[in-house]
Amino acid sequence: MAELTRADIDEILKLVDGSDFDELKLEMGDLKLELRRRGASAPAAAPAPAPAPVAKPAEAVAAPIVASGGGSEIPAPLLGTFWHAPRPGAAPFVRPGDVVQADTIVGIIEVMKLMNSVPAGIAGTVLEITAPNGELVEHGQTLLRIQPA
Amino acid sequence: MPTIKRLFIANRGEIALRIIRTARALGIETVLGVSQADRDSLGAKLATRAVVLGPAPSKDSYLRVGTIVEAARGTGCDALHPGYGFLSENRDLAQACADEGLIFIGPTPDNLTAVGDKLTARSHALAAGVPVVPGGTVETAEDASALAETIGFPLLIKAVAGGGGKGMKRVDDAASLPAQLDLAMAEAEAAFGDARVYLERFVTVGRHVEVQILSDGATFLHAGERDCSVQRRYQKLVEEAPAHHLPGALRQGLLEAAVRYARHIGYRSLGTVEFLVDVPRGEFYFLEMNARVQVEHPVTEAITGLDLIALQIAVAEGQTLPLTQDQIRLTGHAIECRLNAEDPTRDFRPSPGRVTQAWFPPVTGLRVDTHMQPGAMIPPYYDSLVAKLITWGATRDEAIARMLTALDVCVLEGVTTNAPLHRAILTDPAFRAGGVDTNYLGALLPTLGVPT
Numbered sequence: 001m002a003e004l005t006r007a008d009i010d011e012i013l014k015l016v017d018g019s020d021f022d023e024l025k026l027e028m029g030d031l032k033l034e035l036r037r038r039g040a041s042a043p044a045a046a047p048a049p050a051p052a053p054v055a056k057p058a059e060a061v062a063a064p065i066v067a068s069g070g071g072s073e074i075p076a077p078l079l080g081t082f083w084h085a086p087r088p089g090a091a092p093f094v095r096p097g098d099v100v101q102a103d104t105i106v107g108i109i110e111v112m113k114l115m116n117s118v119p120a121g122i123a124g125t126v127l128e129i130t131a132p133n134g135e136l137v138e139h140g141q142t143l144l145r146i147q148p149a
Numbered sequence: 150m151p152t153i154k155r156l157f158i159a160n161r162g163e164i165a166l167r168i169i170r171t172a173r174a175l176g177i178e179t180v181l182g183v184s185q186a187d188r189d190s191l192g193a194k195l196a197t198r199a200v201v202l203g204p205a206p207s208k209d210s211y212l213r214v215g216t217i218v219e220a221a222r223g224t225g226c227d228a229l230h231p232g233y234g235f236l237s238e239n240r241d242l243a244q245a246c247a248d249e250g251l252i253f254i255g256p257t258p259d260n261l262t263a264v265g266d267k268l269t270a271r272s273h274a275l276a277a278g279v280p281v282v283p284g285g286t287v288e289t290a291e292d293a294s295a296l297a298e299t300i301g302f303p304l305l306i307k308a309v310a311g312g313g314g315k316g317m318k319r320v321d322d323a324a325s326l327p328a329q330l331d332l333a334m335a336e337a338e339a340a341f342g343d344a345r346v347y348l349e350r351f352v353t354v355g356r357h358v359e360v361q362i363l364s365d366g367a368t369f370l371h372a373g374e375r376d377c378s379v380q381r382r383y384q385k386l387v388e389e390a391p392a393h394h395l396p397g398a399l400r401q402g403l404l405e406a407a408v409r410y411a412r413h414i415g416y417r418s419l420g421t422v423e424f425l426v427d428v429p430r431g432e433f434y435f436l437e438m439n440a441r442v443q444v445e446h447p448v449t450e451a452i453t454g455l456d457l458i459a460l461q462i463a464v465a466e467g468q469t470l471p472l473t474q475d476q477i478r479l480t481g482h483a484i485e486c487r488l489n490a491e492d493p494t495r496d497f498r499p500s501p502g503r504v505t506q507a508w509f510p511p512v513t514g515l516r517v518d519t520h521m522q523p524g525a526m527i528p529p530y531y532d533s534l535v536a537k538l539i540t541w542g543a544t545r546d547e548a549i550a551r552m553l554t555a556l557d558v559c560v561l562e563g564v565t566t567n568a569p570l571h572r573a574i575l576t577d578p579a580f581r582a583g584g585v586d587t588n589y590l591g592a593l594l595p596t597l598g599v600p601t
Contacts, residue, residue, distance in 0.1 A: 079202050079216050081223055112215035112245075136223025138201040139210075140185060 071127045071145040076137040077118060080109035084133040092133075094144075098126045106144060109137065124148040151466055153177050153228040153252060157221035158196065159242070160232025161211065163518045163537060164442070165192035168230050171458040180224045182217055184210035186528040191520045200224060205530045211235045218245045228252035228465065230458075234532070237441040240265065254465045256418040256440045263414040264438040274435040277413035279406045282425070282434040284349035290327045293348060297326055300350045306330060308337035309345040316340055319351060354586045356426040357385075358392045358433070360407035361449045363460055365470045366417035369408050372449050372457070373479045374400065379574060381497070381590050386567075387574055388445035389484045390452050393545055393583030396431065403433050410438065419446075419461040428586060444487070444537070447518060451483035451541040482545040484552050486575075488519075488536040490527050492565040493599050501529040505563035512558055514541045514551040527564055536561065538571075545583060549575055573597050 076082065084092040084107055094106050100120040107129075109116045124146040131143045155178040158168050165181055169192065172179045181196035186205035193199035200220050203210035210216070212235060221229050229251050231237040240261040246253040255261075264270050274281050283300045286309060287293040297304060297320075306329060308316030316337035318329045330346070338344040357380065361372040376392035377385045392400070407422035421443050423436040446457050455477070464470065491497045504525045509517040519536035527535060538555050542548035556572050574580050577593060 079200065080219055111219045114215070136200070136220065139203045140201055 071147040072122055072124070073130075073142040074106065074118075074121055074144050074146060076109060076131070076139060076141045076143050078109055078111065078116060079139045080111040080116065080137065082131045082133065082135060082137045082143060083108040083110060084129060092129075094120075094126050094129070096126050096128055099149075100124060100126060100146065107131075118143065120146060122146055122148055151227070151252060153462065153466055155180060155197075155224070155226045155228075156254075156462075157182060157217070157224065157226035157229045157251075158192075158232065159211070159217045159221075159229055160235055160237075161187050161190065161192060161520075161531065162534060163520045164232040164444075165190075166195065166520050167518055168232065168458055169195050171456055171462065174456075175459060175462065177462075180221070180226055182211075182220050184530070186526075186530055189526070191522055191525065198224060205528060207235065207530060214239065214242045214245055217242065218249055218251065221246075221251055222249055226251065228254060228462075230254040230462075231441065233441050233444055238265070238439070252465050254418075254462055256416060256420065260414060260416050260418070260420075261440055263416075264420075264440050267437065270437050271435070273414050274410060277406075277410050279410045279413075279435045280433060282350050282352070284347055286345060286347040287330075288345070290330055293326060293330050294323070296348050297323060300348055303351040303353065305349045305351045306333040306346050307349060308333070308341055308343070309347055310337065310341035310343040316346060350427075352425055352427045352434075354428040354588070356392070356395075356428060356584070356586050357423065357436075358395065358403060358426050359421045359423040359439075359443075360404055361443075361446070361457070362407055362411045362416065362420045362422060362438075363457075363464075363470060364411055364416050364418065364420070365464045365468070366415060368470050368473075369412045369416070370470065370472070370474050370477060371404050371408050372453050372455060372477050374403060375443075375445055375448055376584075377445060378585055378587050379580070379590050380587060381594070385445065385487065386590065387484065387486055387571065387580075388448055389482065389545070389548075390448040391479060391482065393482075395426070395584070399426065399431060399433060406433070406435070410435065414438075416440075418464055419457055444534070445485050447516060447537060447539040448483040448485045451516065451539055452479045452481055453477055454480070481541055481543045482548045483539060483541045484545075484548045486538045486552060486556070486571045487534055487567075488538060488561065488571070489533040489567050490535045490564045491533045491567055493567050493570045493594075497567075499529065499533045500565040501527045501533075502564045503527075504535075504561065506560050507562075508560040509536070509538075510558060512540075512551065512555050514548070515539070515555045516541075517555075517559070521561060535564070535566065546581075549581065570597070570599070 101123050104120045105117045106120050107118045127145040127147050129144045131137045156172050158165050158181045169179050178197040181192050181199045182202045183193050183199050184205050188201055202216050229246050236242040240258050243253045243258045271281050285296055287296055303321045306318040316333050318333045320326050320329045333346050334344045337346055356378045358374050358376050360374050363370045374392050375388050375390045377388045379387040410422050419442055421439040424433045425436050426433045490500050492500050504521055507521040507523050516539040521535050540548050540551040542551055553575050
């Protein structure tokens, strides 16, 4: 049986990502591949509250992690406007070089005045904030890269 | 007068391409909002830009009002086209666009409310003097007999609180009315805790005929009618324009009623008023108004030469309609076949998958609206429409002949489609004679060996 290439795994990751499944186990000969969507066993995030004029404490949104060459790319869990800081003029949540834990908030994604906080998802060191401040990010677009601890 | 520069398209599939086509002709940039499953679709490649709204399921992407408006604003769009289906008749989207200063390519939020639910739409029809299916609520057997006199038989008894066929009875003559009424009221009481019922005329032989409306809010025009009687479980399969063998007076009455309805609710956009034509009685009844572009709009474009999407955009920009009723001339006959990725021999089960070959060459008189190309993926999350074949002919026979040629020539491989069913319909003597009713396809399928 042919070997599973890196491209194959990327393709499988994409399929799993686009599916409703949280977990995939694949056995091909000697090879065993187990994929689990991050937070698959954890309860889903509560639905976002109704819009309010003042930004309220943001809710965490789980994001799948995609590994890549230069650290792990942290993708946007939803489409919206990406903010580096909790409010205009404030210090950014994280800067390159910062050490983060999985639950460290790295940014906010705003959708129609609703603020959704984005946790790092993995522990490590921030390499780069890829998505610009105050601009639209697509669902799945890379927000930042983190070198896993 | 605002002129649209960049248009957000909140849809997918062939209609996204149809909108891109007109936008390109008008020099408007397009941004297509796609789900993750559609990021490699032809529309995503052909739009000026595509943005991923969210995961594949519609509820996480194409049905998210906030996400779509945020995406439209964030990409610098000044207008939004909702296509058909999804959020096309969603008042919240139309309102959110208005609130955010985006031009919604569709009717006003008030228009959407007026046609949004059947009861409101029906009351507007009555107020506009547009005929509805004769009927009314009854409380006693005496009421029922009196009303049944005016409705005629056969009729249907339906529970006011109803749904799902509970408390619904067909009554074929006056003698059986009292007993059936008792049964229906008892069932309604048991099922819904509400014994109230209403009587409604039952149309044994009906045709689905709809009228294309164009309006800028001041001028109300029609672009002729379409016959969509070839349907299965309310899913249209073959449509044509004009409606064949429709008596002249009936047709005229229908067109005028549609315009009257649109004027009554102050409709402003492209829209369609649907009617049920009661063939034995030679009457017609209002069904509903669709406040969006229809899947089958190309047959109207084929016989009028109009670009309905361009007109829809012009009206949304605040322009007045650039034509009068007399300038809309209907020429020849057009037929549309909806090619679906589904298997008619297996209860029309959807057959998603990868298209290995797609070829729709320019056959004379043929127009193809499709998002298919070799290698295209048909995801399992959305409807199964993969292509619309539209043929025009000077006569209906010519349009049918051209469609049969198109079905022979065009290639779509890798997935199972309903093309063989289209061929069977187009060669069936009853369809070729024209004027079939809504029972037609259901009766034809068993003769083709297709389980229904």
